[in-house]
Amino acid sequence: MNNKNATTTPSVSSNKLDPIAVLREELAAAALCHGVERVEDLTEELVRRYVQRLGGVQVYVPIERSLKRERLAREIRANFDGCNARELARKFGVSVRQIQRILVLKNNL
Template sequence: MKTKSKQQKRNLELLTDLAQQVAHMLVELATVRQDVAAMIGEEVAERMALHWGGQNLYFPMGKALKLSRRDRQIYAEFNGENHSELARKFGLSLQWVYAIVKAVRQEEIERRQSKLFDAGDDV
């Protein structure tokens, strides 16, 4: 009888955890029934194994995504006069809130300008 290597066990644990995490999020956020969520979680894990199987992957912590969401929320709540309120609410320095508002504003301007130039390409 062939025994599984430590790496094979870790791989199986990773795919099992992925399936469980997907199922948990579906139940929690999309109110999907547990049995259906488990089936979808397993499908996602299988698809990722087929898609990324054999690759050596580094899975980032997602800090940039969280910061991006937070920064966009700060910008959405910004009314031109509430820097201090936002700093308190998000636990940031006043200077950091100013920097976030400036950076997101610049990103929005660049995004809008690129749409203008893209629209002209059709001519």
């Protein structure tokens, strides 16, 4: 039973993630959710474009916690009016010092 259309690259092989296989799986799942008829065509075209643009480059994928922290920092900066650090600390469940660090970090970048 040799199916030539089946994806032969597993996302996890010998405890090592294959980023392209993960990308293929996620794109196929997204395409199916949106009712795309020719999932394989769309998936392969997107993978080809991804490889064309980033091939040979080491890509760092941050952990989810980092993304949440960045999202929180953006929201705090967007809501800061110059005088409401305590209010923001209460609203977001962090210390006033953490609010200050987030705001200083932005100014130093």
